[in-house]
Amino acid sequence: MLDHSSELVILKIVTMYVNGLQNVSVDIPEAVAVGSTVTLTCLYDLEKTELYAVKWYKGKAEFYRYVPKEQPPISVFGEFADDIDLTRSDRHRVTLTNVMHNLGGKYRCEVTNDYPDFHTLIKYGYMHVVNLPQGIPEVIVEKQRYAIGETVKANCTTPPSNPTANVTWSVNGLLLNSTNFKTLKLDNDNRSRTHAELEFEISQDSFRNGRLQITCHAKVFQLYVKDAIVLLDEERPRLASVLGTRDSPHTGGASMHAPKWLCVVAATNLLLSSFR
Numbered sequence: 001m002l003d004h005s006s007e008l009v010i011l012k013i014v015t016m017y018v019n020g021l022q023n024v025s026v027d028i029p030e031a032v033a034v035g036s037t038v039t040l041t042c043l044y045d046l047e048k049t050e051l052y053a054v055k056w057y058k059g060k061a062e063f064y065r066y067v068p069k070e071q072p073p074i075s076v077f078g079e080f081a082d083d084i085d086l087t088r089s090d091r092h093r094v095t096l097t098n099v100m101h102n103l104g105g106k107y108r109c110e111v112t113n114d115y116p117d118f119h120t121l122i123k124y125g126y127m128h129v130v131n132l133p134q135g136i137p138e139v140i141v142e143k144q145r146y147a148i149g150e151t152v153k154a155n156c157t158t159p160p161s162n163p164t165a166n167v168t169w170s171v172n173g174l175l176l177n178s179t180n181f182k183t184l185k186l187d188n189d190n191r192s193r194t195h196a197e198l199e200f201e202i203s204q205d206s207f208r209n210g211r212l213q214i215t216c217h218a219k220v221f222q223l224y225v226k227d228a229i230v231l232l233d234e235e236r237p238r239l240a241s242v243l244g245t246r247d248s249p250h251t252g253g254a255s256m257h258a259p260k261w262l263c264v265v266a267a268t269n270l271l272l273s274s275f276r
């Protein structure tokens with residue numbers, strides 16, 4: 001057990017240790033749209049000490065400084081000094097207006113407390129500046145009706161953006177992994193489209209009440225999150241069920257094993273349905 005005096009000593013050491021600058025954190029959005037206004041935040045705990053300065057850098061260049069002992073406390077520097085909104089900037093935040101691509105990059109906040117510590121702590125953050133896609137992704141499927149064992153072929157193309165949207169697919173709400181599709185980027189000046197080609201083999205349990213739902217998810221960070229949904233219908237070999245083969249679990253498996261007449265039946269159904 002510690003006696004009372006050693007507890008006091010420990011308490012004093014702990015108090016000295018925590019009485020200083022600590023816990024610096026930045027809040028910088030991962031991505032913002034071109035032309036928007038963004039506030040970067042730098043939080044810190046001075047404990048019982050005074051603030052000497054807060055400095056903001058983009059890359060190596062300082063662009064904002066807040067020194068409470070100076071009049072005025074705020075100084076701005078560099079190529080985007082004019083885009084800093086001084087009325088919405090202070091010891092914890094700096095507000096940038098009309099954000100353009102040159103504002104994308106690595107930011108750092110540097111906080112220094114006053115005499116006698118002059119202790120400095122630094123935190124970093126990265127911000128992307130984005131040209132958002134205008135509109136929704138477009139899905140094109142090869143055809144509307146599919147039988148079990150067939151391969152669905154679909155393409156999803158996103159409107160142009162910078163950076164290019166990420167595309168994923170899901171079938172009946174289950175996300176597919178990238179072995180089922182490939183994506184290409186189609187260039188278009190500074191913006192580009194993502195073209196994602198899906199190939200998905202239909203199995204026994206793909207259809208729910210004769211329906212299959214395919215969704216293309218397009219995303220540019222958290223700023224643009226859009227889905228395009230397509231519903232496909234089951235091509236039922238209806239005559240086949242009369243002949244009893246529908247009950248066999250492998251009827252629709254690999255098509256090369258399917259009897260020829262089954263394919264004919266399927267093709268007939270297709271023809272019939274196109275005349276409906």
Ligand SMILES: *[C@@H]1O[C@H](CO)[C@@H](O)[C@H](O)[C@H]1NC(C)=O
Pocket residue numbers: 023025043045
């Ligand atoms: C550090 O700051 C964060 C956010 O302001 C706060 O949640 C946390 O409790 C702080 N930690 C300490 C040790 O002060």
Ligand SMILES: *[C@@H]1O[C@H](CO)[C@@H](O)[C@H](O)[C@H]1NC(C)=O
Pocket residue numbers: 140141142153154155197
């Ligand atoms: C998907 O795109 C590829 C390549 O651009 C094309 O060859 C194919 O026909 C398209 N498929 C559909 C279903 O439109």
Ligand SMILES: *[C@@H]1O[C@H](CO)[C@@H](O)[C@H](O)[C@H]1NC(C)=O
Pocket residue numbers: 177178179
């Ligand atoms: C992707 O899906 C296929 C079949 O759908 C599966 O065999 C494969 O293990 C999956 N890969 C990953 C990385 O999840």
Ligand SMILES: *[C@@H]1O[C@H](CO)[C@@H](O)[C@H](O)[C@H]1NC(C)=O
Pocket residue numbers: 101189190
């Ligand atoms: C493409 O980007 C460059 C630099 O980022 C810019 O100077 C140019 O104007 C842009 N072109 C278009 C068509 O937006």
Ligand SMILES: *[C@@H]1O[C@H](CO)[C@@H](O)[C@H](O)[C@H]1NC(C)=O
Pocket residue numbers: 163164165166219220221222
């Ligand atoms: C696309 O996805 C990758 C991997 O998840 C991620 O690192 C990247 O930031 C995403 N890009 C966009 C534009 O959302």
